[in-house]
Amino acid sequence: MSKYVGAGKKVFQFLTPKPKVNKTKLDKANSNLDIAIHKNKASKAKLNQTIFEMENKMPITFKGNKGKSESNKEAYKRIQGENTKTIKSMLDKVTENKKDGGRIGRKFGGGTDLRDIPAGKKYAGLKKLPKEVRNKMKFKKNGGKI
Numbered sequence: 710m711s712k713y714v715g716a717g718k719k720v721f722q723f724l725t726p727k728p729k730v731n732k733t734k735l736d737k738a739n740s741n742l743d744i745a746i747h748k749n750k751a752s753k754a755k756l757n758q759t760i761f762e763m764e765n766k767m768p769i770t771f772k773g774n775k776g777k778s779e780s781n782k783e784a785y786k787r788i789q790g791e792n793t794k795t796i797k798s799m800l801d802k803v804t805e806n807k808k809d810g811g812r813i814g815r816k817f818g819g820g821t822d823l824r825d826i827p828a829g830k831k832y833a834g835l836k837k838l839p840k841e842v843r844n845k846m847k848f849k850k851n852g853g854k855i
Contacts, residue, residue: 823849 731737755771762769779787826835826848835848843849 823847825849 729740731740759769759771761767823844824847826832826843835843835846838846
């Protein structure tokens with residue numbers, strides 16, 4: 710690090726905020742008091758806004774929440790249900806016999822001439838395979854083109 714960068718850091722040191730760490734119980738109590746004062750001011754402002762809206766017959770901005778909050782069990786059940794649906798849709802897509810992307814329909818080139826099955830003991834099993842399988846392997850028994 711050059712000496713100019715270090716000097717620049719010292720000059721602009723006051724601009725970067727430093728975190729406030731409470732070291733004593735008194736500091737912690739003062740911090741909690743400040744937080745409570747700010748919460749009180751905020752709730753008073755909300756109340757004044759609501760009173761103003763009621764007097765002037767305007768729509769209320771801060772409506773009360775009378776609904777029941779979601780418990781941990783309910784949240785777990787909801788998330789499990791969503792996960793089950795997602796996994797099911799993924800499995801359905803995998804098991805669905807549909808090709809996606811790539812060279813669909815062009816895997817074997819199509820329309821090319823098939824080779825004859827070589828003679829010999831080694832290829833005896835190839836002769837017994839179904840016609841479609843042999844065609845995919847580019848071997849023929851009956852016919853010339855796919």
